[in-house]
Amino acid sequence: MRKYLFYISCTILSACILLAATGCRSSRSFQQKPFVLVVDAGHGGNDQGAAGRRSLEKDINLKVARRVCKLIRKKCKGVEVIQTRPDDEFVTLDDRAGMANYFGADLFISIHSNSSRGWAEGTETFIHPSALGSRSERMARLIEHEYVWQGQRKSRGVKTANFAVLRNTRMPAVLTEVGFISNKQEEKFIKSKRGQKKLAHCISDAFARYRKEYP
Ligand SMILES: [Zn+2]
Known part of the structure; x- marks a missing residue:
């Protein structure tokens, strides 16, 4: 049933995208299909992800993801932004x-917050092991670069992992960890409005650079 509803909503959404694309074509003749970006806020609903002292991972992921979408919709023309979960729901x-x-x-x-039993700090962005040297790696490096230079975060670098969302997606894909919710100082930053704004700017600016490189 869930699957059925999912595909119904997908069909409605794709019809909207098609309409939007057709609208573009009529004003700008023979315009290419829009660049489709999917932004995935990790966890949601009864899957809360990692828990910090004062916050839950699912909430931080969603807030950062929403800001990323908003910034990209505002700054990047010709990009169709789709959220896998616009709200606090399980997907x-x-x-x-x-x-x-x-x-x-x-x-x-995909946007996540990290957690560790021991002391750990910093951002890291994952790609699938088979994606080394690909556009996924480029995007991951652009994000980590922005975290350091714009966000003044400590970067743990680009890493590989066989995560399901990286393995099962048929396009360049990254999973970025915006900081450790288990680290008191870092939790304070990633749960704050200021921190979330900064992180969203880092991710959206990295995307803008990626778009220039791969129009
Ligand atoms: Zn997570």
Whole structure:
């Protein structure tokens, strides 16, 4: 039933995208199809992700993801931004990747917050092991670069992992960890409005550079 509803909503959404694309064509003749970006806020609903002292991962991921979408919609023309979950709801990993594949996304960005039993600090961005040297790696490096230079964050670098959303998406895909919710200082930053704004600017500016390199 959930799957059925998911595809119904996908169909409605794709009809809207098609209409939007057709609208563009009529004003700008023979315009290319829009660049489709899927932004995925990790966890949601009864899956809260990691827990900090004063915040939950799912809430931070959603707030940063929303800001990223807003900034990209404002700054980047010709980009169709789709959120896998615009609200606090549970979406399976298969549906997240499935949605990106269904819409023929050009890029998939998953946003998470990190956690560690021991002391740890900093950002890190993951790509699938098979994506080394690909556009995914380029996007991951651009994000980490912005975290350091614009966000003044400590970067733990670009890493590989066989995460389901990276494995099952058929387009360049990254999963970025915006900081450690388990670290008191870092939690304070990533749960703050100022911190979330900064992180969203880093991710959206990295995307703007990626778009210039791969129009
Ligand atoms: Zn997570």
